[in-house]
Amino acid sequence: MTKSNPLISIISTLQGIGHRMVERIWRLGAGARLFFLTIIYSGESFKRFHLTLREIYSTGVMSLLIIIVSAFFVGMVLALQGYNTLQKYGSSEAIGVLVALSLVRELGPVVTALLFAGRAGTAITAEIGLMKTTEQLSAMEMMAVNPISRVVAPRFWAGVISMPILATLFSMVGILGGYIVAVPLIGVDDGAFWSQMQANVDFQSDIVNGVIKSLVFGVACTMIALFEGFDAPPTAEGVSRATTRTVVISSLTVLGLDFVLTSFMLVI
Amino acid sequence: MTNNIVEIDNLSFGYKGRLLHQGINMVFPRGKVVAIMGGSGSGKTTLLRLIGGQIKPTKGQVRVNGEVVHEQDRDGIYKLRRKMGMLFQHGALFTDLSVYENVAFPMRELTDLPDSMIHDLVLMKLNAVGLRGAHKMMPTELSGGMARRVALARAIALDPQIIMYDEPFAGLDPISMGVICGLIRSLNDALGATSIIVSHDVKETFLIADYVYFVANGVVAAEGTPDDLMQSTLPFVHQFVHGDKDGPVPFHYAAGDYQTELMKKSHD
Numbered sequence: 001m002t003k004s005n006p007l008i009s010i011i012s013t014l015q016g017i018g019h020r021m022v023e024r025i026w027r028l029g030a031g032a033r034l035f036f037l038t039i040i041y042s043g044e045s046f047k048r049f050h051l052t053l054r055e056i057y058s059t060g061v062m063s064l065l066i067i068i069v070s071a072f073f074v075g076m077v078l079a080l081q082g083y084n085t086l087q088k089y090g091s092s093e094a095i096g097v098l099v100a101l102s103l104v105r106e107l108g109p110v111v112t113a114l115l116f117a118g119r120a121g122t123a124i125t126a127e128i129g130l131m132k133t134t135e136q137l138s139a140m141e142m143m144a145v146n147p148i149s150r151v152v153a154p155r156f157w158a159g160v161i162s163m164p165i166l167a168t169l170f171s172m173v174g175i176l177g178g179y180i181v182a183v184p185l186i187g188v189d190d191g192a193f194w195s196q197m198q199a200n201v202d203f204q205s206d207i208v209n210g211v212i213k214s215l216v217f218g219v220a221c222t223m224i225a226l227f228e229g230f231d232a233p234p235t236a237e238g239v240s241r242a243t244t245r246t247v248v249i250s251s252l253t254v255l256g257l258d259f260v261l262t263s264f265m266l267v268i
Numbered sequence: 269m270t271n272n273i274v275e276i277d278n279l280s281f282g283y284k285g286r287l288l289h290q291g292i293n294m295v296f297p298r299g300k301v302v303a304i305m306g307g308s309g310s311g312k313t314t315l316l317r318l319i320g321g322q323i324k325p326t327k328g329q330v331r332v333n334g335e336v337v338h339e340q341d342r343d344g345i346y347k348l349r350r351k352m353g354m355l356f357q358h359g360a361l362f363t364d365l366s367v368y369e370n371v372a373f374p375m376r377e378l379t380d381l382p383d384s385m386i387h388d389l390v391l392m393k394l395n396a397v398g399l400r401g402a403h404k405m406m407p408t409e410l411s412g413g414m415a416r417r418v419a420l421a422r423a424i425a426l427d428p429q430i431i432m433y434d435e436p437f438a439g440l441d442p443i444s445m446g447v448i449c450g451l452i453r454s455l456n457d458a459l460g461a462t463s464i465i466v467s468h469d470v471k472e473t474f475l476i477a478d479y480v481y482f483v484a485n486g487v488v489a490a491e492g493t494p495d496d497l498m499q500s501t502l503p504f505v506h507q508f509v510h511g512d513k514d515g516p517v518p519f520h521y522a523a524g525d526y527q528t529e530l531m532k533k534s535h536d
Contacts, residue, residue, distance in 0.1 A: 130363075139360035142320050144346035145377045 031227045034148070038156050038226070041149035051154040052161070059120040059155070059222075060162030064169070066119050067112060071103075071170040074111060075177025078102055082178075083186055093192035097200040099178035100171075104201060104210045108171035110258050113217035116163060117250035121225035124155055125246040128229025129239035152226050159222025160215065167214035209265045216257060221250045273298045273430055273462045274319055279328035281311070281318060288314055290486040291328070296430075301456050301463040303473045305508070306483035312466040313357075315483070316432050319464070320352060321345040332430070350378060353423035353461075357435040359415040361407040367394070367418050368403040374425045393421040396458075397451060413444025417451070424455055430462050431455070437469040445472055452476055470509055474498065482508065 045052045082098040128151065131137050137147045175197075182188040201207065225246045232242035274296035281289045288311040296302045304312050317323050318330050324338040331337070332348050340348060361370050371390045375381055381389070394400040397417040407415060416436065423431055433452060437445050453476040456463040467473045473480070474494035482490040482497070482505055490497060490505045497505055506512070523529070 134358065134363070135356045135360035136362055138322065139354070139356055139362075141322060142349055142352065142354040143374045143377065144349040145374070146346075150377065 027227075027231070030231065031223065034152070034227050034230060035223050037148050038153050038223070041146060042153045042157065044149045045153040045157045051150070052157050055155045055158030056162055059116075059124065059158050060166060062123075063116060063119045063162070063166060066115055067166050067170050068173050070111065070115055071108075071173035072177040074107055074170075075099060075103065075174030075179075076181045078107070078174070079178035079181035079186070083182060083188070092186075092188055094196055095178070095182045095188055096175075096193035096197040099182070100175055100197045100201050101206060103171040103174040103178075104206050106258070106262075108174065109167045109210050109214040109217055110254060112163065112167040112170045112214060113221055113254040114251055116159075116166060116218075117221045117225070117247055117254070120159065120162075121221050121246045121250050122243045124159070124222070124225040125229040125232070125243045126239060128152075128155075128226065129232035129234075129242050132230070132232060133234040133236075133239060152230065155226060156222050159225070160218045163218025163221070164211050164214040167210065167217075171210065205265070209261075212265075213258065213261050216261060217254050220253050220257060224250045224253060271297055273333060274464070275331040276315070276319075277329050277331065279318065279330060280326045281314060281323070282326050287326070288486055289325075289483075292483070292486075292488055294481055294488065294491075296462055296464055297479075298429075298462050299456075299460055300478040301453060301465065301476055303465040303467060303477040303480045304483060305466075305468060305470070305473060305480055306489075307468065307508070310483045311486065312468075312483060313434050316354070316434055316464065316466055319430075319432065320349060320354065350426065351429045352432060353426070353428035353430070354432045355416070355419050355423045355434065355436055357438055358412075359407075359419035361410075361415055361419055361422070363407050365407075366403070367399065367405050367407070367410070370407065370418060371403075371421045371425055373422065378426065389425070393425055394418070396424070396455065397421045398447070411444070413440050413447065416440065416444070416448055420448070420451060420455070424459060424461075427459055428461060430464065431459075433463065433465045433467070435467055436465060437467060437472050445469075449476055468508075470511075 078099045079095055082095050082102075083092055086092045086094055086098065128137075131151065137151065140147045140150060179193060183190050183193055228242040228246045228249070229239075232238045272295040274294075276292055276294040279289055279292045280287060292315070294302075294304075294315075304315055306312050314323070318325055319332065319337065321330075321337040321340065329336045329338065333351065335344070335348060337345065337348060361367075362373065365373065368390055371393050372386050375386045375389060391400055391403065394403055397420050399414060399417050399421065402410065402414065402418070407418070410418065420436075431452075436448050436452065440448065449472045452463055452465065455461070465473055465477065474497070477494055480492065480494055480497055481488050484504055490500060490502050492500070497509060500506060500509070
């Protein structure tokens with residue numbers, strides 16, 4: 001065994017860091033290129049809307065159960081925690097507005113996006129990765145059918161359309177969960193719960209901003225899932241790694257974007 | 269109009285600094301079944317991808333119907349590909365579509381034919397490969413041989429002028445192999461197409477091919493009719509055709525001295 005020269009190990013470490021940086025930048029560029037191509041070749045997704053509708057079923061409708069169940073529990077926990085704190089200040093009637101604002105502004109879009117990345121994002125990546133592995137995308141190319149137009153674009157628009165609807169449902173079910181805990185179980189006044197919510201939740205700054213967030217998250221999560229699938233090495237290990245990357249990158253992107261969007265929305 | 273539908277002229281192709289093909293010349297006359305044979309990793313499938321315009325040559329050119337493939341833009345390549353059909357090694361059937369929909373796929377995507385006509389055409393194509401009765405099945409319910417036949421029906425869906433076969437006999441039982449073998453010849457003659465078969469199955473390929481190219485070490489090592497090649501005294505052709513264990517293609521992959529390696533206590 002030969003002892004390694006410290007200078008050589010420093011150089012090779014730097015080379016490794018440089019190589020990873022270049023690879024990350026390359027992937028970012030390739031992802032952006034796929035995004036623009038998807039937009040350019042989106043015509044078919046609307047002309048033959050049944051293709052997009054089919055994907056809305058598999059990404060949106062099939063995600064309903066996990067979204068609804070999670071929303072219900074999140075709403076109930078919010079009500080419990082919120083009541084616990086609010087009652088100390090004698091404002092337990094504000095529980096309705098607390099639950100609604102937390103859900104509509106933040107938890108609705110963010111948790112929906114995280115669940116969407118885990119449920120639908122991974123499915124998209126695995127499906128496209130396997131299509132690549134089994135040469136289905138090559139077969140399409142050889143038939144003079146553009147895979148971006150036929151495979152990527154309908155899934156992209158399905159994700160973009162589904163996400164705000166899922167986030168809205170999440171908020172609605174969450175509020176229902178919060179109501180069940182706050183009113184029948186804890187005994188907060190029914191009228192106060194709803195009237196405070198009605199008075200303090202603003203349509204533009206709360207609801208519309210929440211929908212904008214979920215729309216942005218929809219674009220980000222779906223595009224990441226599509227790119228990872230499209231870029232996956234055509235092996236079992238490659239697809240498995242791509243699926244994991246979809247969850248990790250989507251989750252971090254959603255949390256990062258949430259901060260950026262919230263900052264802009266509060267300033268504006 | 270030249271008699272050759274595909275011409276490969278002084279073609280070189282390489283990637284990652286390794287030259288896979290060096291100055292290959294081939295012609296594929298109209299109406300003939302031409303085979304490209306060679307060992308694993310000799311770049312046979314890559315030649316099909318070069319003909320289909322999925323990759324660009326480093327040097328030289330591939331002409332289809334007199335048009336240089338790599339000089340075409342995306343629309344030009346797609347126009348050329350509409351004259352081609354390709355059977356992939358494992359069929360590459362779309363797993364989310366039924367047998368019927370797989371065969372109908374190119375018709376739906378590339379033509380404006382009404383559903384009633386597509387229905388008749390799909391059943392005719394499936395009947396030609398003997399699988400009309402399986403049109404409702406899903407690809408996962410098919411055996412390897414059946415999947416290959418459905419893929420063949422899909423490849424000839426739009427009556428292509430060129431049909432390319434990537435290892436059509438690989439992994440099939442003797443009966444399926446015989447069926448595919450007969451279908452390649454009969455469909456070629458019935459459609460008046462030109463077939464390009466990439467294979468290393470000598471017996472089946474020699475049975476149906478009009479002309480054979482042997483590719484080895486990046487060049488055309490031998491060419492001729494199956495009868496000529498059976499009689500060939502060229503060491504490589506003799507080894508390949510008769511399946512000799514050792515010859516110009518060595519049994520052992522290049523390695524260091526056996527004894528020295530065994531005497532080593534551990535790997536560096």
